[in-house]
Amino acid sequence: MKIRYLPIAAALAMLGATTVHAEDYPTKTITMVVPFAAGGPTDTVARLVAQSMGTKLKQQIIVENVGGAGGTIGAARVAKSAPDGYTIFLHHIGQSTAPALYRKLSYNALTDFEPVGLVTDVPMTLVARKDFPAKDFKELLAYVKANKAKVTYANAGLGSASHLCGMLFMTAIGTDLTTVPYKGTGPAMNDLLGGQVDFMCDQTTNTTSQIKSGKIKVYGVTTKTRLPSMPDVPTLNEAGLPGFEVAVWHGLYAPKGTPKPIIDALSGALLTALKDPTVKQRFADLGTEPVPEARAKPEVLRAFLKSEIDRWAPIIQKAGAYAD
């Protein structure tokens, strides 16, 4: 009896297995999920990186905004996506705060994702509507303490960077404000510009151009030293909030089980994007910069994410900020 050996792919196909052809990846458009609304800082970082990575991979990378619940709806979507390299995920520090903030997460922030690499650490700015009655941080502090819940503070939902910064700010000053959540700080910025909300803590990738055009007020940056892109803006540390530092790191991921050759291809494209002169210039214009290559490797992000999940848990529990 002659035994005919099927090629492995055909055999697996017959078994109904989905074979991922890593060797010729990518052969079609890739979707980069951003867990916040279009037009916000996460979206801005994603579109710059996606454009450059797509050039390197010779395939289009389209950004899909899946907002809501501080980024956890988008994360859940990616965690359930096929591990075939055609769904990737760009998220920020919120990937590490969600486990402590949301007690019923439908995914594991660490084990349901394959890390591709860190992208950038973005500073934050404390900004207010143009006619807010405080000319500097000292006056802002006095106004907020005098008016408390009458003051409205915008964020992108529980677990967003703007929520985290606001939580740290309110804890630091011992005053609770009225929080107004949005699906992203892109939409929040529209209301700040229109005067419908009083202030927020948002990333320079979203606030720099509005600050420089005088359409919003800025009271400080959340970095140790002043920013080259806005040298006249004091740090909050010098303005009156000693030790107040928040930087919003951003990471790129794929679903758990994505084959290593595909992760390697994505990692190579990310490393190329982080050296892309256009990406570097746009990041600089927006007050940030790509992480150095040594920090942009998959295993570095895996270890960093774990350390951040462990770091933020007690801080969040102490602040009593969580959703059931």
Ligand code: MLT
């Ligand atoms: C955040 O506050 O987490 C981000 O600004 C959300 C966004 O990118 O819109």
